[in-house]
Amino acid sequence: RKEVEQDPGPFNVPEGATVAFNCTYSNSASQSFFWYRQDCRKEPKLLMSVYSSGNEDGRFTAQLNRASQYISLLIRDSKLSDSATYLCVVLSFAGGTSYGKLTFGQGTILTVHP
Amino acid sequence: NAGVTQTPKFQVLKTGQSMTLQCAQDMNHEYMSWYRQDPGMGLRLIHYSVGAGITDQGEVPNGYNVSRSTTEDFPLRLLSAAPSQTSVYFCATGTGPYNEQFFGPGTRLTVL
Numbered sequence: 001r002k003e004v005e006q007d008p009g010p011f012n013v014p015e016g017a018t019v020a021f022n023c024t025y026s027n028s029a030s031q032s033f034f035w036y037r038q039d040c041r042k043e044p045k046l047l048m049s050v051y052s053s054g055n056e057d058g059r060f061t062a063q064l065n066r067a068s069q070y071i072s073l074l075i076r077d078s079k080l081s082d083s084a085t086y087l088c089v090v091l092s093f094a095g096g097t098s099y100g101k102l103t104f105g106q107g108t109i110l111t112v113h114p
Numbered sequence: 115n116a117g118v119t120q121t122p123k124f125q126v127l128k129t130g131q132s133m134t135l136q137c138a139q140d141m142n143h144e145y146m147s148w149y150r151q152d153p154g155m156g157l158r159l160i161h162y163s164v165g166a167g168i169t170d171q172g173e174v175p176n177g178y179n180v181s182r183s184t185t186e187d188f189p190l191r192l193l194s195a196a197p198s199q200t201s202v203y204f205c206a207t208g209t210g211p212y213n214e215q216f217f218g219p220g221t222r223l224t225v226l
Contacts, residue, residue, distance in 0.1 A: 032212050043204055043217035087156065091211055100211035101172060106156035
């Protein structure tokens with residue numbers, strides 16, 4: 001089983017739609033969680049961190065469910081510019097070391113059309 | 115400030131050749147890492163460093179070496195290139211793994 005799993009999509013939605021992505025992780029001791037955005041042939045960039053209480057940044061809402069080991073990203077009122085790949089990222093600490101390592105999901109492709 | 119720079123942007127190698135991918139940052143970050151990105155696989159961690167003189171292996175370290183002699187630079191060496199190393203390589207940096215990672219623009223490597 002992969003440490004971090006995402007539905008690769010693609011999700012094709014019209015402008016103005018609400019779309020949600022889920023991501024599951026296997027390491028129950030994972031510490032921190034993030035969503036990154038990657039445009040085609042570009043480097044990933046941080047979209048938002050995910051906090052235990054859930055957090056919102058404009059049209060984007062991230063939630064964490066530790067009991068079920070998943071995080072989610074909700075995008076409201078989708079824009080054409082939201083078209084990208086969304087990467088779920090989990091921080092875990094390997095046994096025997098204090099150095100955290102980030103594990104990326106394979107990404108979910110979102111296409112927003114007019 | 116340049117942020118994170120990677121060179122070269124593109125590279126074609128023949129099987130068995132060696133080369134070094136360069137990564138430099140001017141953000142004074144201690145944590146640096148190398149990832150490769152393949153279709154359907156997402157980004158996979160190759161090696162990482164928590165500071166000058168300290169490196170550790172990630173998920174897919176075989177065939178790659180790293181060193182960290184300065185805070186700014188974190189080169190990735192391919193010892194004997196293989197077609198399986200055809201990929202896009204990203205260098206990233208941050209104050210730590212628990213904070214935002216800043217990625218370089220990537221190096222697209224093809225091994226024939």
